[in-house]
Amino acid sequence: MSGAYVGFYWTLPVNRIGFRHLPRDAAAAAAVSTTIRYQRALTHRYVLALEGRLEGRLLGEIAFMDTRPDRATAAVHEALDRVSELTGGRRAALIHVAFDERSWRDNRYLVDHLRTLDIERIPLSPEPIVLDNQRLDPVQHFTDWRERETEAMAALRLDAYAGLRAVLADVPEGAGRWRVIAERLNADGITTVRGGRWTPENVRKLAGRLPQGS
Incomplete structure (x- = not known):
């Protein structure tokens, strides 16, 4: 030592x-x-x-x-x-x-x-x-934190799906569509499924795998 x-x-x-x-x-x-x-x-x-x-x-x-x-x-x-x-x-x-x-x-x-x-x-x-x-007690601390985080992330995910679905329906196909959607979502205060900001790329990716009926 x-x-x-x-x-x-x-x-x-x-x-x-x-x-x-x-x-x-x-x-x-x-x-x-x-x-x-x-x-x-x-x-x-x-x-x-x-x-x-x-x-x-x-x-x-x-x-x-x-x-x-x-x-x-x-x-x-x-x-x-x-x-x-x-x-x-x-x-x-x-x-x-x-x-x-x-x-x-x-x-x-x-x-x-x-x-x-x-x-x-x-x-x-x-x-x-x-x-x-x-x-x-770190055991209880991390257990409680994970439970809270799981619940919060589930809510974020549902909000992101709903927000993206609504803007997708409002913005027509065409050049620059993903950028326009990202700007709209950010301006409306809707975050990504992880709580971050939208970019044209993550809009495109999530739109391609958006669950039906969520």
Whole structure:
């Protein structure tokens, strides 16, 4: 164990509510994301338990949001490359919460790239802690989040189908039809099935596979 550490906290975007970016500063990121706040609190507790202090041991913190809302990607490599910048070349271990222990948010890209960089990894087991004066059980937290997200995405999908169907019926065939439809949908505040903005290309694709009677 190196005696010096970098905390690494990551989450996924939620496109339907416009949550697509994190502040670069870890404290600011924790203020807007419960998942980041949980990981940061668990990391601080671990480091404090070693010597009762953070200063001099936690050399830096990285908050990272992946590019896809449903899975980890290799985009984490760029975030991990910041470790040497934060430590000034000093040898340090990276602390992260091992969500994959419970089959949540597995991130093999993180593990593989740390091995490539020859950085020691300290995986913390995801366990309940007191956060914001309340007990946060990550099992229940992620279960509740998935249920809410499933319901919200189903509603978004139905709204997108209905909106697209209505505009398709109103805009005649012809050059530039997909662009006109995308502009109309965006102007009306109707989002795609994932909560994003329409483009001529995603209008064309969804129109070709639009369910009948939905």
